[in-house]
Amino acid sequence: MKALTSVPLFPLLQVPSINSSVQFQAIKETFRNFSLPVKQSGESSSFSSFFNSTVDILMSMFGDGSATISLENATLPFNSVLNSTSLWDGGDKGEVVSGVTLVLQTMELSTLAIALQSPEKTTQNMMTESMAIQTRLITGACSHQSKDFTLTAHEETMVVHCDTVTGAATQAGLGAAAFISYSTLDSIISARRLSKGNLPAGGKLENGHLNSRVVSGAVGDGRPINLSRPANFTLRHRQVKKEEEEALCVYWKVVAESGSWSPDGCTTVHINSTHTNCSCDHLSRFTILMAPTTVTESEPLTIITYVGLTLSLPCLFLAILTFLLCRSIRNVSTSLHLQLCLCLFLADLLFLTVVTPIGSEVGCAVIAGLLHYLFLACFSWMFLEGLHLFLTVRNLKVMNYTSASRFKKRFMYPFGYGFPALVVAISAAVNPDGYGTSKQCWLSQVRGFHWSFLGPVCAIILINITFFALTLWILRNKLSSLNADVSTLKNHRLLTFKAIAQLFILGCTWSLGLLQIGPAATVMAYLFTIVNSLQGAFIFLVHCLLNRQVREEYRRWIKGFRMFCTKSQSIDISMSAVPTTSTKTE
Numbered sequence: 001m002k003a004l005t006s007v008p009l010f011p012l013l014q015v016p017s018i019n020s021s022v023q024f025q026a027i028k029e030t031f032r033n034f035s036l037p038v039k040q041s042g043e044s045s046s047f048s049s050f051f052n053s054t055v056d057i058l059m060s061m062f063g064d065g066s067a068t069i070s071l072e073n074a075t076l077p078f079n080s081v082l083n084s085t086s087l088w089d090g091g092d093k094g095e096v097v098s099g100v101t102l103v104l105q106t107m108e109l110s111t112l113a114i115a116l117q118s119p120e121k122t123t124q125n126m127m128t129e130s131m132a133i134q135t136r137l138i139t140g141a142c143s144h145q146s147k148d149f150t151l152t153a154h155e156e157t158m159v160v161h162c163d164t165v166t167g168a169a170t171q172a173g174l175g176a177a178a179f180i181s182y183s184t185l186d187s188i189i190s191a192r193r194l195s196k197g198n199l200p201a202g203g204k205l206e207n208g209h210l211n212s213r214v215v216s217g218a219v220g221d222g223r224p225i226n227l228s229r230p231a232n233f234t235l236r237h238r239q240v241k242k243e244e245e246e247a248l249c250v251y252w253k254v255v256a257e258s259g260s261w262s263p264d265g266c267t268t269v270h271i272n273s274t275h276t277n278c279s280c281d282h283l284s285r286f287t288i289l290m291a292p293t294t295v296t297e298s299e300p301l302t303i304i305t306y307v308g309l310t311l312s313l314p315c316l317f318l319a320i321l322t323f324l325l326c327r328s329i330r331n332v333s334t335s336l337h338l339q340l341c342l343c344l345f346l347a348d349l350l351f352l353t354v355v356t357p358i359g360s361e362v363g364c365a366v367i368a369g370l371l372h373y374l375f376l377a378c379f380s381w382m383f384l385e386g387l388h389l390f391l392t393v394r395n396l397k398v399m400n401y402t403s404a405s406r407f408k409k410r411f412m413y414p415f416g417y418g419f420p421a422l423v424v425a426i427s428a429a430v431n432p433d434g435y436g437t438s439k440q441c442w443l444s445q446v447r448g449f450h451w452s453f454l455g456p457v458c459a460i461i462l463i464n465i466t467f468f469a470l471t472l473w474i475l476r477n478k479l480s481s482l483n484a485d486v487s488t489l490k491n492h493r494l495l496t497f498k499a500i501a502q503l504f505i506l507g508c509t510w511s512l513g514l515l516q517i518g519p520a521a522t523v524m525a526y527l528f529t530i531v532n533s534l535q536g537a538f539i540f541l542v543h544c545l546l547n548r549q550v551r552e553e554y555r556r557w558i559k560g561f562r563m564f565c566t567k568s569q570s571i572d573i574s575m576s577a578v579p580t581t582s583t584k585t586e
Contacts, residue, residue, distance in 0.1 A: 051181060069117070071126040071133060074110050079102060082130035088188050100189065101254055104285045107217040111135055111178040118173060127154075131182050138165045138175040151217075153181035155236040158217045160283075161229040165219050180216040186287060187239070189214070195387055208248065211238050212276070212288035219283060230268070230279045235288050235440035240273045243437045243444060245290045247271045249278030252285040261289060272447050301529050308533025309352045316345040322544050326553045332412075336388055337543050338383040339416055344536055349499035354441065365438035368443060372435070376420030379460045382507040384412055386464040389506075393471045419456075427452040457510060464506040504531060504538045 081087065081103065088096060091278040115124060115135035124135045132153035147162045158179040183316050212235040233249070241247055249266040266286070270277040276288050323329075323338040354367050426435065427449070434449035436442075443450045503509070512528035544550050 006257070015203075019033045053535070069114055071111065071114055071135075072125055074114055075107075075126065075128060075133070077130065079128045079130045082182070082184050082188070093383035096188070100293070101252070103185070104214075104216055104252060107131075107180055108178060108216055111180065112176050112218055112220070115176040115178060116174065126469040130184050130332050131180055131181050133178065135179075136165070136177045138162060138177070141212060149177065151177060151179035153179050154183070154213060156181045156213060156215050157231040157234045158215070159234075160217070160219065161231075164227055164229060165229065175220065177219045178217070182214045182216070183329050185214040186210045186212065190475040211290040213238075214235060214252075214285060216285045217283045227281050227283070230281050231283055233278045233280065233286055235276055235278065235286070237274050237276065237288065240291065241271065241446070243446065248289045249276065249280065249362070250287060250289045251280070251282075252287075261287070263289075301525060304529045305533050306525070308353065308530065309348050309536075312534055312536025313345065313348055313352070316341050316348070316536040319536075319540045319544055320345065322550060322553075326550060328553055329547065329549050333388060333392075334543075336381060336385050337539070339412075339537070340378060340385060341539060343374055343377040343381060344539075346373060347378055348536065350374065361436060364441040365432075366435075367441040369428065371441070372427070372443060373424045376423055376453065376456060377417060379457055379507055380416045380419050381502070382505070383460045383463060384416060386467040386506045390467040390471055393474050423452060423456055457507075458514070461508055461511050465508055465511075468503055468506065468508065504535065505542060507535075509535075 081099075089098075111133055112135070115121075115137055117125070119137060119139070122137050122139075124133075126133045134151045134153050135150055136151055138149070148159050149162060149165065151158045151160075156179075158177075160177055165177045215233065215235065217231060217233070237247075247268060248263055249268050250261040251266060253260055253262040253264070265282050266278050266280040268276060269279050278286065278288075280286065319341045320338065323334045323341065326334075342365050350367065350371055431444075431449050433445060434444045434446070434452070437444050443453055509528070509531040512524050512531065515524045
């Protein structure tokens with residue numbers, strides 16, 4: 001017998017009259033050419049026998065195409081086939097692939113032909129336990145070029161443009177569209193493991209699983225056409241989408257002697273936990289495939305993170321003590337450094353200790369909210385650092401000028417702590433479930449919630465990079481106009497070095513996290529982890545160890561500590577030299 005895939009899956013149909021007899025004859029021709037793969041033993045299985053008998057019933061029902069057939073009558077044999085669990089369990093993989101392909105193809109052709117049979121019925125609906133169907137007829141030309149038609153079956157929808165339907169019309173002035181949603185076909189395919197056995201090997205589709213009903217869309221006579229405007233499908237998930245899964249729009253593609261799921265021509269437009277919206281440049285049979293996207297955390301990166309943060313925390317603590325106790329350097333600049341160090345110290349400490357799930361969803365959500373606030377607060381103070389540096393360098397003619405008149409403390413604190421609080425409050429109000437995931441106490445990526453952090457961060461990084469570029473430009477002009485005064489040149493060189501160091505301190509290196517794509521992703525991941533985990537150490541190095549006033553203050557503290565130790569030691573020696581007397585009482 002001839003294999004199904006050896007004949008065209010979409011026969012060329014031309015409808016000369018309203019009775020659609022040519023469509024029915026084409027369907028019958030498809031049935032005649034249909035046969036299931038023959039086993040090596042040459043014997044037909046029970047699956048083959050049952051399917052062949054079903055084909056005979058369908059051929060006799062369609063007859064010569066002159067009789068009017070209702071959707072209910074046409075779907076009865078298909079309904080029987082789809083509901084026969086033992087039938088599908090008895091077939092091998094090749095038979096099931098051929099059977100699925102035949103059901104999908106002939107259902108499209110049948111519903112379109114039946115819709116064209118009754119032009120007085122603009123819309124037809126039919127639902128059985130195994131499928132739901134809606135057909136739509138469009139008469140005349142499209143009156144509105146932007147008009148879309150929505151077809152609904154079960155909880156799924158298909159949106160096609162009017163031009164798509166009329167452009168595929170088999171008769172002048174009469175176009176048909178059909179949308180079918182299968183209740184049981186996805187479970188049949190999953191049970192036979194076609195979702196894995198018929199996926200491209202080596203890609204992320206290989207380990208995916210189906211998570212929606214299989215739907216089918218067709219227009220005109222069912223022939224594949226190139227759509228001038230994409231068709232949109234909204235499919236409901238069978239199970240709530242997990243955080244670590246990626247929803248992919250795929251269609252049943254028949255190539256050579258096998259069918260397989262393919263994402264070609266389809267784009268995932270929008271995803272949430274319950275629905276996925278797909279846009280496709282062709283009409284076919286679609287479903288949602290959930291592919292795992294969990295990336296195994298790199299152990300070296302984890303070690304680097306913990307080592308870097310362990311080094312940064314003591315450095316930040318020493319920097320905080322320095323800015324609090326060193327009176328000689330107290331000004332607007334050190335106030336900014338102090339607040340940045342406080343926020344970064346708390347954020348790193350919290351991240352280092354409780355970023356992994358703690359067993360309580362509420363507790364994990366609270367920790368995620370605190371991390372969201374603290375890291376945003378860090379970037380708020382980084383922005384103020386960048387602004388203050390720019391204002392300081394712009395006024396290099398007066399070196400001690402701190403732009404105090406333009407940089408009031410009463411504006412610093414409301415922005416530094418108020419802006420992140422506002423972002424977190426709005427984010428929590430819009431999506432309170434976005435805090436905390438099954439893997440870590442951080443922001444969920446569902447519905448793009450992680451952009452409530454990435455959005456402000458990207459904006460601040462761009463602004464600080466702009467401040468950095470302007471700062472270097474001003475310093476370049478200042479250095480070129482200097483005389484041979486060595487001390488002045490030395491001061492400006494030190495300021496230039498500090499300006500370059502600000503590239504790390506102002507958080508600009510966080511942009512490396514956005515470059516973790518392509519061949520250089522691994523390199524960028526390591527650079528991002530190393531540089532940002534050591535941010536606290538950079539702050540202590542630049543603002544404390546490389547600051548002359550701070551070093552002098554350290555020397556005084558060390559000298560005072562030594563004198564105190566020496567004095568204490570002298571007192572102890574003196575006390576030990578005093579003779580002790582004892583008095584006996586008789």
